[in-house]
Amino acid sequence: MSSPKRIEPGETIDVKLGVSERLSIQKLTMVEPEIAERVAKAPKEQPRIPFTLDELDDLIGHVAADLNHTTDENRKYWLEKLYSKIDYVLQRYTDEPEPSREKQEGVL
Numbered sequence: 219m220s221s222p223k224r225i226e227p228g229e230t231i232d233v234k235l236g237v238s239e240r241l242s243i244q245k246l247t248m249v250e251p252e253i254a255e256r257v258a259k260a261p262k263e264q265p266r267i268p269f270t271l272d273e274l275d276d277l278i279g280h281v282a283a284d285l286n287h288t289t290d291e292n293r294k295y296w297l298e299k300l301y302s303k304i305d306y307v308l309q310r311y312t313d314e315p316e317p318s319r320e321k322q323e324g325v326l
Contacts, residue, residue, distance in 0.1 A: 231269035
């Protein structure tokens with residue numbers, strides 16, 4: 219896999235979410251109210267919703283927690299899809315600074 223694309227801390231990434239994925243986010247047990255509200259208020263004609271990497275990192279944790287506790291197979295299916303989508307985005311982007319050349323070469 220290629221190295222992740224560097225973005226600025228706090229910069230947002232637009233994540234395309236379908237109706238079922240949006241509903242799954244809104245029903246998460248411990249999701250932050252700001253995120254649930256942003257998802258709920260996003261127009262259906264606007265498939266992409268902006269998130270920071272920190273928000274996505276928190277969100278994937280909430281998805282994983284609900285996924286581990288659900289017995290509903292339909293809900294499990296949508297949570298797994300949502301988890302995979304968020305994980306894919308988190309693997310493609312980073313807001314960590316690029317390591318210095320000295321550290322890469324082993325020089326202190």
